[in-house]
């Protein structure tokens with residue numbers, strides 16, 4: 050199928066649009082609002098929604114221009130319907146509905162997490178099932194068995210904080226500005242990951258357990274910084290960052306391998322913003338190679354929020370025919386099971 054899809058993503062603080070044909074990304078435009086939110090130390094929902102409103106049309110135009118296609122040539126329009134910040138989602142959904150209505154196109158209302166899983170379907174990674182997928186992002190951490198891209202099956206998930214949330218909160222404790230992930234990784238690169246023995250969540254559970262927990266490691270970092278005091282933290286920042294990063298990414302890689310062993314699949318994939326982390330990428334690569342598994346690691350721009358992954362999810366989500374989608378709405382929460390196709 051070589052459908053030409055225009056996709057729009059506005060679930061958090063990236064205004065994104067992409068044009069994708071089959072598995073080929075023709076354009077992938079991302080306007081990040083991170084600088085706007087940095088002064089507040091995190092995403093402010095109202096600020097995000099208002100900014101999406103001012104940028105979304107220009108981002109869509111840019112995606113069409115870069116792909117060299119007009120709206121009339123597009124076969125379907127896709128948009129992130131859930132989960133995310135409701136005001137932010139509404140801007141993308143209203144834009145996509147208006148464009149689809151005016152251009153008489155069918156609309157696909159895609160799931161953001163499905164997008165993180167489906168990112169590795171796109172070229173050049175182009176992974177086919179079966180495989181086990183790790184999604185580690187700002188709001189979610191989960192393992193899915195993907196035997197069919199349309200219906201990922203949940204194998205395990207975090208019982209408290211998401212990995213990205215723990216990374217952002219830890220970064221904040223170390224004085225790294227929002228968004229914390231890239232800054233924490235850069236600082237960790239100068240430190241010793243064995244310097245502090247931070248606890249790994251659910252370590253005492255059996256080998257079949259595929260859930261995660263990151264609340265304990267976050268508290269452990271807080272106590273370590275209190276004990277060290279301001280001067281001590283200033284001296285040991287890189288070691289703290291490296292040890293903290295290790296305590297988060299190692300269980301992600303370990304449980305992904307464990308899940309792949311249990312499922313007997315020939316491949317693993319990673320996705321979501323935390324999958325942009327170099328240490329996680331290296332651990333997953335090593336673990337997969339040791340087992341002779343194929344490893345699908347999408348480009349970093351396809352791990353953090355983008356619209357190309359929404360086009361990928363749309364490929365496996367039924368379209369709503371013109372003009373039946375006009376009554377459809379955005380939803381803040383994920384459905385039971387976590388991913389809607």
Ligand SMILES: Nc1ncnc2c1ncn2[C@@H]1O[C@H](COP(=O)(O)OP(=O)(O)OP(=O)(O)O)[C@@H](O)[C@H]1O
Pocket residue numbers: 061132133161165185186187188189212213214216217228229230231234321322323324325326327352353354
């Ligand atoms: N290089 C990196 N190392 C570690 N974490 C990173 C890196 N780059 C980004 N992140 C983290 O990824 C998260 C953002 O991922 P993403 O954009 O997918 O999340 P989200 O869309 O806000 O949440 P969700 O996808 O769960 O709705 C943040 O927590 C950020 O700190």
Ligand SMILES: [Mg+2]
Pocket residue numbers: 161165186187321322353354
């Ligand atoms: Mg995301």
